[in-house]
Amino acid sequence: MMPLDRFSGHANLYAQYRIDYPNDLYDYVLSFVNSRQAAWDCATGNGQVASVLANWFERVDATDISEKQLLLAPKKPNIVYQPGPAEQTPFANQSFDLITVAQALHWFDVDAFHAEVRRVAKPGAIIAEWGYGLVQIGADLDPVLIDFYRNWIGPYWDPQRAHIDNAYASLPFPFSNAAYKMFSIYRRWSLDRFLNYLRTWSAVRQYIHENEEDPVADLEPRLRQTWPDERDIQFPVFLRIGRVG
Numbered sequence: 001m002m003p004l005d006r007f008s009g010h011a012n013l014y015a016q017y018r019i020d021y022p023n024d025l026y027d028y029v030l031s032f033v034n035s036r037q038a039a040w041d042c043a044t045g046n047g048q049v050a051s052v053l054a055n056w057f058e059r060v061d062a063t064d065i066s067e068k069q070l071l072l073a074p075k076k077p078n079i080v081y082q083p084g085p086a087e088q089t090p091f092a093n094q095s096f097d098l099i100t101v102a103q104a105l106h107w108f109d110v111d112a113f114h115a116e117v118r119r120v121a122k123p124g125a126i127i128a129e130w131g132y133g134l135v136q137i138g139a140d141l142d143p144v145l146i147d148f149y150r151n152w153i154g155p156y157w158d159p160q161r162a163h164i165d166n167a168y169a170s171l172p173f174p175f176s177n178a179a180y181k182m183f184s185i186y187r188r189w190s191l192d193r194f195l196n197y198l199r200t201w202s203a204v205r206q207y208i209h210e211n212e213e214d215p216v217a218d219l220e221p222r223l224r225q226t227w228p229d230e231r232d233i234q235f236p237v238f239l240r241i242g243r244v245g
Contacts, residue, residue, distance in 0.1 A: 018046070019197075025237060025239060030056060037097055038058065038098075039057045039061070039097060041061070043104030046070075047062055047074050047079070049102050060078060061091065063084045064084075086112075086116070087112035093119055095122070098126050098127075099117050100128045101130075103132060106131070106171070110171050114172065114174060122244075124243060127242055128241045130239040132185065132236060133167065133238070134146070138232075141226065144222050152219070178241070180240050181238075181241075187235070188232050190230050195219075195223075198216045199216050
């Protein structure tokens with residue numbers, strides 16, 4: 001099965017407008033890690049997670065199928081970026097103390113990825129997989145956004161999006177001492193910032209590709225009526241973490 005690349009075509013937009021993750025998530029993950037020599041950030045995209053892990057690990061290997069995204073990732077002396085699929089890597093057996101994948105597991109052949117995790121993880125290494133669901137923008141506008149998400153662009157989502165909606169509950173996680181935890185990302189955004197975030201959604205990109213028009217531009221007037229200069233919004237983040245071996 002060929003890996004799906006839904007983000008190279010708008011890598012620049014993705015790098016500018018995708019969210020990063022809260023410090024308490026990293027603190028929680030790191031609390032399980034016994035050694036901080038080497039980490040692998042799989043499907044690193046534009047290097048958001050890898051650049052944080054580089055503050056804690058001697059070496060970070062970061063992979064992604066999108067070479068365009070890798071070109072936009074922050075460069076640090078202890079990060080090595082390279083293109084490649086999640087399911088087959090050039091890494092030696094028992095290489096990593098921590099393996100992370102953020103907002104990407106649903107695109108993988110999950111069983112094959114987990115087999116690769118078991119191969120490249122050191123004994124007792126940690127695997128952490130997380131993602132975030134539909135943003136919450138307030139009781140007054142959430143129904144508008146949900147209608148856009150489900151009905152307007154709903155047919156343009158890949159089937160894998162369902163795994164985000166159910167927080168990976170139907171995807172296997174064959175690791176010991178599994179733990180599950182929720183976090184929140186809080187942001188205060190202008191409407192223009194929010195609209196550009198929506199334009200990074202794979203379903204929006206597919207809609208534009210098929211219809212040659214931007215659905216976000218049509219949504220804008222419905223949001224602008226009650227959006228102040230800036231609005232507090234919240235992203236729900238789900239995490240599962242376990243020990244390999």
